[in-house]
Amino acid sequence: MGERTIIPFGPQHPVLPEPLHLDLILEDEKVVGAVPSIGFIHRGLEKLVEKRDFQEMAFVIERICGICSFIHGQGYVQTIEAVMGVEIPERAKYLRSFWGELSRVHSHLLWLGLMADAFGFESLFMHCWRVREKVLDIFEETTGGRVIFSVCKVGGLWKNVDDDTLRRIGGVLKDVEKDIRPLTDVFMRDYTVQKRCVGLGVLTKDEAFQLGAVGPMLRASGVAMDARKLGYAAYGDMEFEPVTENAGDCQARIAVRAREIYQSLDIIRQCIEKMPGGEVAVPVKGSPQGEYLSRLEQPRGEAVYYGKGNGTKYLDRFRVRTPTFANLIPLLHIIPGCDLADVPLLALTIDPCISCTER
Amino acid sequence: MDPQVFFPAVKTEVVEIAQRNKALGYRFAQMHCVKTPSEMFIIYTFEKQDLSIEQYRIPAETDGAVPSVSGVFLAAVLYENEISELYGVEFTGMAIDFGGTLYETAKPRAFAEVAAPVKKTPVKQAAVAE
Known part of the structure; x- marks a missing residue:
């Protein structure tokens, strides 16, 4: 056994957009253990429900994260609607799925860009983010915002x-798909990407399930779990199957996210084609009383939302379990045994969102 | 939305519940603590690959020890540390105990007290007060 050294990784690191700290225990170049520290951006947003009106909280919950903002807002209002027994119009359900899938496309493009940057493929990073801008333009046109949208309400x-506008956006997305195709081809087939990612950070099917992995991290290990199959919003009317890969390594996680972009574009097309007419909101009377736990599929994986109302306009509790929180333990499992130089790629491979994690 | 069931349980049963659910093919999905002016409880959620869930509610108290389920599901370890730090609920036998350094909030047990709602001051009155 070589001499053990502890190397701090993060909280500020070029591959980490947000602060996560790992104490890496090394024997020569091999990592034999990792101890995480979080808490650098804990804001206690969940606690605010005791002080803010439940309608106002929809705007606060969106601000948990700048990437998953729409789906956080959706998760909150969906939970409160379930507590209150509110049935929203069909068109609102379809538009929620439309924006939810656009969020997935831009989130996966962002991550693919960051991944390319992490293994030193700068031009690929720039092209991913160039295409992502077109998706953000659609958000701006339809909601008025590029990061925070504030379109969901109870x-x-x-x-x-x-x-x-929806039909025209359908045309724009065809161009986006053409732009994405050569980029995902590089991620799936390029020798340098394969050399860096194949066989790295393998998580078996059983480990992924038992350790609580969610989203692409779970599906890349061959587990076909996708919370959209619960049928919330308009997903019950959409034709799709969870995207899975079997290798469970970094390359498989890249492949799942790349393939999910095409799946999301297909779901958006279905939303546009099947979009029902009518209103997008119903009046809501009274205050929430009761409790409900709902699950939504964020780009990073299954997110859990729990709301408990007491009959006043202030909730007793609102809880968010974000995908990165669930994926931290699987991350700690795949790090031991890798080389020090692989840790940045492995940390990035869970698509960490620490703002979400700490709330 | 279908109505949800939160099965009542007591803290001495949680490890057995976790073991039973694991044997039935469930995995640990999440746990969280709820503090209201009148009660405090922890909800455990287990889920299967077909997305079906089982939920349990156990009464909890600040400084009252609850057996850790991290020996059955390692995934529970961050949740238990979070609840321990924010609500002051002690867990016995945690696989990794951060000892209160997970979030390091400025105020210990920051979520253990129920906050009073913000009283809004009308804009005109606020301007006069200034």
Whole structure:
């Protein structure tokens, strides 16, 4: 056994967009253990529900994260609607799925860019983010925002999107798909990417399930779990199957995310084609009383939302279990045994969102 | 939405519940603590690959020890540390005990007290007060 050294990794590190700290225990170049520290950006946002009106909280919950913002807002209002027994209009459900899938496309493009940057493929990083801008333009056109959208409310949506705009967006997304194709080809087939990612950080099917992995991290190990199959919003009317890979390594996680972009574009197309007419909101009377736990599929994986109301406009509790929180333990499992130089790639491979994790 | 069931349980049963659910093919999905002016409890959620869930509610108290389920599901370890730090609920036998350094909040047990709602001051009154 070589001499053991402890190397601090993070909280500030070029591959980490947000602060996560790992104490890496090394024997020569091999990592034999990792001890995590988080808490650098804990804001206690969940606690605010005791002080803020439940309608206002929809805006706060969106601000948990700048990437999953729409789906956080959706998760909150969906939970409160379940507590209150509110049935929202069909068009609102379809538009929520439409924006949810756009969020997945831009999140996966962001991550693929960061991954390319992490293994030193700068031009690939720039192209991924260039295409992502087109998706953000669609958000800006339909919601008015590029990061925070504030379109979800308890009872439906604040904004509608007319059918002509939706059809035109369908055309724009065809161009986006053409732009993405050569990029995902590089991720899936390029020798340098394969050399860096194949066989790295393997998580077996059983380990992924038992350690609580979610999202692409779980599906890349061959477990076909996707919370969208619960049928919330308009997903019950959409035709899709969870994207899975079997290798459980970094390359498989890249492949799942790359393939999910095409799946999301297909679901958006289905939303546009099947979009029902009518209103996008119903009036909501009274205050939430009761409790409900709902699950949504964020780009990074299954997120859990729990709300408990007491009959006043202030909730007793609102809880968010984010995908990165669930994926931290699997990360700690795949790090031991790797080389020090592989740790940045492995940390990035879970698509860490620490703002979400700490709330 | 279908109504949800939160099965009542007591803290001495949680490890057995976790073991039983594991044997039935469930995995640990999440746990969280709820503090209201009148009660405090912990909810455990287990889920299967087909997305079906089982949920349990156990009463909890600040400084009252609850057996850790991290020996059955390692995934529980961060949740238990979070609850321990924010609510002051002690867990016995945690696989990794951060000893209160997970979040390092400025105020210990920051979530253990129920906050009072913000009283909004009308804009005109606020301007006069200033």
